[in-house]
Amino acid sequence: MSASVSPSPLHVAIVMDGNGRWASKRFLPRLAGHKQGVDTLKRIVRACPPRNIATLTVFAFSSENWNRPADEVSGLMDLLAGALAREVSQLKQEGVRLRFVGSRSGLSEKVRQGLHLAELETSSNTGLTLNVCFNYGGRWDIVQAARALAERGEDITEDSLSSAMALSPSADPDLFIRTGGEYRISNFLLWQSAYAEFFFSPVLWPDFSEIDLDTALTEFNSRERRFGKTSEQVR
Numbered sequence: 001m002s003a004s005v006s007p008s009p010l011h012v013a014i015v016m017d018g019n020g021r022w023a024s025k026r027f028l029p030r031l032a033g034h035k036q037g038v039d040t041l042k043r044i045v046r047a048c049p050p051r052n053i054a055t056l057t058v059f060a061f062s063s064e065n066w067n068r069p070a071d072e073v074s075g076l077m078d079l080l081a082g083a084l085a086r087e088v089s090q091l092k093q094e095g096v097r098l099r100f101v102g103s104r105s106g107l108s109e110k111v112r113q114g115l116h117l118a119e120l121e122t123s124s125n126t127g128l129t130l131n132v133c134f135n136y137g138g139r140w141d142i143v144q145a146a147r148a149l150a151e152r153g154e155d156i157t158e159d160s161l162s163s164a165m166a167l168s169p170s171a172d173p174d175l176f177i178r179t180g181g182e183y184r185i186s187n188f189l190l191w192q193s194a195y196a197e198f199f200f201s202p203v204l205w206p207d208f209s210e211i212d213l214d215t216a217l218t219e220f221n222s223r224e225r226r227f228g229k230t231s232e233q234v235r
């Protein structure tokens, strides 16, 4: 077990950036980096329960990723479908509850079916909740939530909007990690990250290890979260 175990169950969100650069450095096609990224994700998923992380939310495909070259987009779709076909039964045994957060429109019937089955098969699990944001954008989420409330004639409040967001019922993330050395949110969890602690790692996602996760958790545990209050009030 890690030395940096958190006192309370955590929600960790990760922008898994750097796959393309990892591949380029090795003169490999970008998709090789994404494949290695899936292996990293498997390791990090397994590292969560012993570290008291109850929810892990990862950014696997953004609304804007459709603008990438067509072979990379179709490669990412195939990677997801293949990973689901291979991994769901093992994840199910390990108690992981899988959820896909994002728009289903634009996805092929095969991918949609894969997402649906994976959610269904793991729906009664009570271990780690793994939210995979796929065809997701923070702005899309805010708009779809506001639209849903307006269509139902409901009042728009912070609470009602939060509940209508695609990430609900998962709570807001406590720790937001971005790998790959860039300092951007890139339209990930815009609403939900209002009070997240940010950790930017220079490590490219395929190289991100349990030790790097522990570095982020140690840093997180050293922060004082004030939620708008003064230091004296929260101590």
Ligand code: FPP
Residues within 6 Å of the ligand: 016, 017, 018, 019, 020, 021, 022, 034, 035, 037, 038, 041, 059, 060, 061, 062, 065, 076, 077, 079, 080, 083, 180, 205
């Ligand atoms: C960003 O790296 C990463 C992505 C756009 C995809 C993330 C996907 C995975 C880690 C694989 C897991 C996902 C599935 C489909 C199960 P980048 O390509 O922007 O890297 P770069 O900044 O080095 O070019």
